Amino acid sequence: MDPRPAIIGERFKDIKRLIAVAGGKGGIGKSMIASTLALILSDLGYSVGLLDLDFCGPSTHAILGIDGVYPEEDKGIVPPQVHGIKFLSIVYYAGDNPSPLRGIDISNAVIELLAITRWGSLDFLIVDMPPGIGDATLDTVRLIKGVEFLVITTPSKVALETVGKTLRILKEMSIPIIGVIENMKMAESSYVREQIRKIDVPFGGEIAFDRELEDSVGNAVRLLETDFAQNLKQIVLSTPAFKPQDGG
Amino acid sequence: MHEWALAEGVISTALEVAEREGLSEITAIKIKMGELQQIDLEIFELALREIRQSQMSMVTNATAELEKEAAVLKCRVCGREWAFGDAPLADEERESIHFLPEIAHTYITCPGCKSPDFQFVKGRGVWIDSIVGR
Ligand SMILES: Nc1ncnc2c1ncn2[C@@H]1O[C@H](COP(=O)(O)OP(=O)(O)OP(=O)(O)O)[C@@H](O)[C@H]1O
Ligand SMILES: [Mg+2]
Ligand SMILES: [Zn+2]
Numbered sequence: 134m135d136p137r138p139a140i141i142g143e144r145f146k147d148i149k150r151l152i153a154v155a156g157g158k159g160g161i162g163k164s165m166i167a168s169t170l171a172l173i174l175s176d177l178g179y180s181v182g183l184l185d186l187d188f189c190g191p192s193t194h195a196i197l198g199i200d201g202v203y204p205e206e207d208k209g210i211v212p213p214q215v216h217g218i219k220f221l222s223i224v225y226y227a228g229d230n231p232s233p234l235r236g237i238d239i240s241n242a243v244i245e246l247l248a249i250t251r252w253g254s255l256d257f258l259i260v261d262m263p264p265g266i267g268d269a270t271l272d273t274v275r276l277i278k279g280v281e282f283l284v285i286t287t288p289s290k291v292a293l294e295t296v297g298k299t300l301r302i303l304k305e306m307s308i309p310i311i312g313v314i315e316n317m318k319m320a321e322s323s324y325v326r327e328q329i330r331k332i333d334v335p336f337g338g339e340i341a342f343d344r345e346l347e348d349s350v351g352n353a354v355r356l357l358e359t360d361f362a363q364n365l366k367q368i369v370l371s372t373p374a375f376k377p378q379d380g381g
Numbered sequence: 382m383h384e385w386a387l388a389e390g391v392i393s394t395a396l397e398v399a400e401r402e403g404l405s406e407i408t409a410i411k412i413k414m415g416e417l418q419q420i421d422l423e424i425f426e427l428a429l430r431e432i433r434q435s436q437m438s439m440v441t442n443a444t445a446e447l448e449k450e451a452a453v454l455k456c457r458v459c460g461r462e463w464a465f466g467d468a469p470l471a472d473e474e475r476e477s478i479h480f481l482p483e484i485a486h487t488y489i490t491c492p493g494c495k496s497p498d499f500q501f502v503k504g505r506g507v508w509i510d511s512i513v514g515r
Contacts, residue, residue: 134509136412139393140386188483209386210480226477227487233497234486241505242483249386249480 137248141276144209144247147254148182149377152311153273156285157295159190159264162316163285165346166365167261168196170283172357173366175217179256179377182212184246185222186273187263188232188239194224198351209251216353221250239268247276256377265295266302274308281309281374283337287317288325300334311374312337338368383480384420387507388428392440395512399439404514407443411510416452417465418506419479425507439514452504454489461493462502482506 145151154167164187171183185193194200197216203225204210212221223232223242234242252258260280263269273280282303286296296313303310312335315325319342329336341364349355356362369375395407414420429445452465465485470478474488482505486497 134394134398134512136387136390136394136507136509138390139397140390143389143393206383208389209383223481223484226481226484230487232484232487234483235498237500238483238486242481245481245483245506248390249383251386 135244137244138276141244141247142278144250144252145258145277145279148252148258149255150257150374151260151277151280152257152283152374153260153262153270153277153280154283154285155262155270155299156292157265157297157299158287158292161264161285161287161292162340163264164192164196164261165361166283166285166314166316166340167259168193169356169362169365170369171218171257171259172197172216172353173362173369174257174259174375176357177369180219180254181217182219182221182252182255182258184250184258184260185224186243186246186260186269188223188234188242188269189263191222191224191227193261194220194222196350196356197353204250207251209249211251211253219252219255221246236268240272243269243272244276247272257375266299274303274306281311283311284313284334285316286313286325288315288319288322293325293328297328297332300329300332304332304334310334312368312372314368315339317342337372338364340364340368382424382428384424385428385432387420388425388432391429391445391507391509392432394509395440395443396438398512399514402514404439407440407512407514409444409446409511409513410440411446411448411512413450413508413510414447415450415482415501415504415506415508417478417482417485417501417504419475420507422447422449443514448510450504450508453502454485454491454499455502456491456493456496457498457500458496459491459494461491463492465489465504467492
């Protein structure tokens, strides 16, 4: 019998809101939004953690410029605090090397990290997910009780097609969906908004394509000053889910 | 000491089992300690004892028996099996595997064909073999 799942609830008991940032496709801005969301919430004075569960393509450390830190060991592992955010990623253990993991390994690694990490008390834990509905997402839903999803898409009909499947599965499992964010918006169009409303999921807001965003990657201070971050902050301030009430 | 976190998992699992099976007391827990995770058995045993005795519960008087299990890896590409103990690893690599056994795929490749696509046949980490109670 696996001894780990039984302790996972205990690890999350002092976290008010658990938010997984997910989407259907790759490369649509999940990691960028998860990282910047953590920065914004921390900047607003909340205590925030960021967990990168994309083991095959971890990127939040690169987006936030996190390097040279390591968790402490104290009856488990305690994530280091960087830019005010308690940060945990597989890069602490894999470094720059690739981690070629199959589904069973991904699942095992997710369970291990959830079981041994002591986050302490937090207003928000933001979880950056790999694309699609694979092992990491299924384990997040299975093991992190009370998790809510922030789902990302782009204006592309192709992205919308796959995100629809993610949304359908989340709804079938009765997982709360905070909203869908339409990222990299380049032209005025209400198409995505209407499609999302049609399937009875809250539309979270839009983020414009930001040409200067790439120049701020790796620099948390500059990232917060981008139009991208300003757009996301508007969404945060106008969405009730981004208040740390209990029992999200 | 991240051994402690895993020991907590063992005790919580035993308590869950006791509740589910309607037992009044857990008398013995048998645990397999897979080599890959390189858990310090003394620290683990001590953690188990401290957690058990920290409060009166159905598991306070249980005995814990730890049994080491050698780690065996098997290549999915060429089928070769080998022992984790044979893998040439730097200290930091060993330590990373200690925290997250799946990291073995980052630092170990098949001695036959160099593929990182192998499975853990046995000996990955802490595993509860049996829980006995009444
Ligand atoms: N609103 C935006 N404007 C301009 N560029 C953006 C925007 N959002 C994201 N990007 C860029 O798009 C790229 C992909 O973003 P990101 O890595 O966050 O995607 P992802 O969905 O996490 O990808 P993966 O599925 O591979 O994890 C990055 O280079 C990022 O800087
Ligand atoms: Mg990503
Ligand atoms: Zn091989």
